[in-house]
Amino acid sequence: MENVLFYLLHLSLLIVLSLMLFLFSMTNKKQLHYTFIYSVVSLLIWNIGYLLEAYARMHYGYTVMLFVYIWYLGLCFTPAFLLITSIVFDKTKINYKRYLFLFIPPVVSFIMIITNERHHLFFQTFSVYNTETVVGNYFIIHSIFMYGYMIVCLFNFLYSSIKNSGFFSKQSLLIAIGSLVPLVTNILVTTKVIKVPLYTTAISFSVAVLFTAIAIFRYHLLSISPVALRTIVDRISDGFMVLNDEYRIIDYNKTMEIAFEKILTISRSRSLKEIFRDTCLIDDDSNLIDFINMAKISAMSIIFEKHIQKGHFDKHFSIEVTPIIINKSHLSTVILFRDITENVRHLKDIEEKHAIMMEQERLASLGHLIGGIAHNLKTPIMSIAGIVEGLQDLVNEYRASVQDESVAVSDHLEIADEMQSWLNKIKPYCSYVSDIIDAVKGQAVKLSASSTVSFTINELVKRIQLLMKYELIRYKCELNTRINVNLSSELYGDINSLIQVFDNIIINAIQAYEGKPGFIDFHIDSDNENILFTIRDYAKGIPNNIKHKLLKEMVTTKGTAGTGLGLYMSYSTIKGRFGGEMWFESKEGHGTTFFVQLPRKIRNVS
Template sequence: MDAVTLRILYLMLTILIFFIISCIMKGSLKIIQKLYIASSSFLIIWIGAVAGITWIEDKKAPVLVTLDAVTCASMAFLVMTMFIMSYCFVHNLTVMPKKCCWLYLFPIVTSTIAFTNPLHHLFYRHFSVYVSEVQFGPLFIISGIQYYFWSCASIFMVLRYGLKNRHKMIVWQVMLFSGGLTVPLIINVLATLKIVDFSIAATPMAFFFTIICHGYAIYFLNFLNIKPVALQNILDSIADCYVILSSDSCIINANQPFLDNFGDDYGMRINSYLTSVVEELEPRKRDVIYNLLNFFDICKQSTSVISYEQAILCERGKLYYSVELTPIFIRRKLVGVVALFADVTKLKEDMRREKQMLSREMERERLASLGQMVGSISHNLKTPIMSVSGSVDSLERLIMEYRESIGDSEVTPNDHAEIAAEMEEWLKKIKGSCAYMSDVITTVKGMAVNMNTSNITEFKLEEVFKKVLILMKQNLIKHRCNLIIENKLPEDVYLKGDVNNLVQVLTNLVDNAKDSMGTKGGDIVLRAWYKEQVVYISVTDSGTGISQEVKRKLFVSMYTSKGAKGTGLGLYSSAGLIRGKFGGEMWVEDNPSGGSVFFVKIPLNT
């Protein structure tokens, strides 16, 4: 070995020792930095052993065997450490897994065989520092194959990772890492095949180039920085697919699900331009690209987040995605847009099923309400109709009596006046019954017309109570119930909203109170009072009461205790009306004397 090569080895030793000391003094080393320092340490030992071989003048001294064994062991540990480093890089590890520690069994076995070679001569049949005189044993060949295997595996693993991600920073790191490993690999191939007559210092000097490349990647390019990978993992976690577009609509990065769903079917691949892709697509698929391009332009112009929904056709059928485009800025300059695709197919299907189910339940409730309304109308109109019918019969009788009295000398003017007065009485009863029927029909018609509309007006609670009484009167009489109304609101207090909504709520509460009373009947108290700009309404019954378990479900789900006779939408929708239309709330408490008390709270300032 010439003096120049020896000086280069000393310089490399100095640089490596200085670098390792400076790294250790910084503290808080990451796993990649620890592995890098370990590989540098193995190279120092290797170079030191090579330098020691050159110091010894007697080339047949026994210590040369030991120093050569040190070089073999150092190379084996160095190559394995770099393989583990590449594994940690590819899998984004912050802690070296235990299974990687078992890989060190290979260099341990190699080192043991090298150090014990004088006992079995399996590593060298004849050892010599001169290449022309050395005779290799079978295990030396296996050790060489092992070196090539781990080196090639490291290069393949890193290159595959770089091709898969194609992130600019990762590509540079991969090039440095794989290039640094390739140089000593080529040197060893040339030396093994005896194409070039290298000295024993050639391989460690080549690995010094590897250490330089890895060090530059680690400390200048932030080699194995988990930030790009972490950002990718974050994007994967918040979106099913994502694609990063440059400012000129070029696809610069995308995750694998995006490429699977849009790559083959829609031609959207990395390094392709959306404007070029759309021209190659069949017409029925162009809408997907057109929409993305349109919203991409809007996002760039508005420099704000843009969202839209997109349907696509693929092998699995029709899929729906919620797309969110977010502009990317570097130093206040827009450089691109990231598009996040969230698969909402299942959500839309669930919403469709839920809508159908709710529609069916609402239809059932509507029919039940309609049946209840028809029953209420029939009960409310039956009595006045019978009264009108009876009054008409009486009038017919009086008219016949009056006709027969015409020309009768015994009928005095007083008798005629009496007949007329009696007819007036029956006419008053007919008018009263007709007025009552008109009120019922007007109330029902008003509720029916405004069932699907919102008519916001100012009204008094007295008007609401009157409509409730009209609608429920005959039904309550039939079930032996008596509605007691206690309106303690001041005359100048007005509520604002849809009067029919409140009528619907209170009618439902009174009807539920009537059902809870059973066949025994009783008093139902409808009370209203005013306190601190809030109107309170309560409906009190003396029925069977409500269990705590049922109370928890009444206003938060479609729950009914009436079995097939109820849908559970009554109180659920009533609470929604009070909350949404009046800004109030509903709740239920136990009646101390038995039964339940339902409360409605309506703030006047809303």
């Protein structure tokens, strides 16, 4: 048995020496690397001391105390350096000066050893075998400190490893086994349960170093500090949980904890159903458990949104459920919670502002319609009023002639013919008024609701021409319409919205002439997929300094006479309601051309 342990001591020295050389050869070493190097160097001194003592005893036949002092130098300081390493492992980086007091017990113990011949407080009788050694009173104090260091070291390593890697991770198991070996061995040696040479303790510490080395080489334990990694995970903006097959929480980050701290407490090993009880995540028909099961079956990520309300808690989350599957075996499920509350509120604000702007545009359109109606109906109504006056005169003349015997039958027939002539003049005016009312009725309906039906190019053009007739006559402009498309071609959507868009563009073209006579081209062309409307004026054009803002912002070239709302809302209507495109070309002094391209028969997307 002793021979086996002696060979193991050589192997222990070889392992420690190899590890030390490897650590020294590493580049970009961090504080954790350096503290571990100090531990390995201390353990190396411990092993060398034991080997020197063993070879000297075999050669001289007695114990050379100088070599005993060397091994105790390593023995006293190794637990202290390992404790410092575990603290750095837990905290990432430390101020060494704050922990120098931890070296007071090792220094005192080493002094007590080298002066033991004078006071025998460390050993009353020394032997390289534990069963033959009689310890002194101070050895008990020394053992309390050393075992205390080892227990705290074990706790720090395990706590940090479990916190960052999980309880059943290989790193945690390596640290646990490696740390327990020297702890248990030292207890057995100190209590004399087994009879072995004292260098058995050095071998046991080398086993711990071996397991740590495996963690370094195989699992890159020291390549990045776990706390640093944990800090990164805790500071990401999205919360996450990792669940096992029983829907119990394996891990989560700080963001997740903070996000729900007002309504529930998240902790490891607790069931998801237990934690989120009485919330829509569990109680709704389409709950989180259902999505987890769907993700498992499909082996794909599933994303959905949830509005979670409980008491004063009111948040919106985008939740992504991702199954972790390796070699067709489901290991766990990662659930990512992204707080989109502010996004939802901003979107709601934008929708409300857009609704207000739409209402403003509708009111402006209503004002324009009322003005147009008044002017369009004024001429026929005045004409009808004149005809009524003429008819009234004829009626009075006829009544007066009834009892006049000098009035012949031919005179009565002449009066009737004049009445019929006036009545015939009324019919076109009534027909025109009826057409105006029909066109305006369609536009007025839009102010309360949008109609989404199919309509033809012919319907669209007729209504535009009818509604724009007054404006064109009033400002002495001429609309040149050229249609290179089948008039029965259909579009699908809200015709009233589209008419308002073209009305806005044509009115802007009229106003661009600033009261002067002018021509406006209204062309319609098509291909297999789209219909292109082109409206062109030959006026002053759009200033270069506002071209890039037009359609994207509410800008105007009319000063206080305009708001810029019409074109801005027209662009939104074409994009949002028809899925089309709207753009323009303009050159100062040469005029402006607006293009509206609409897909054939696209459904209303509003």
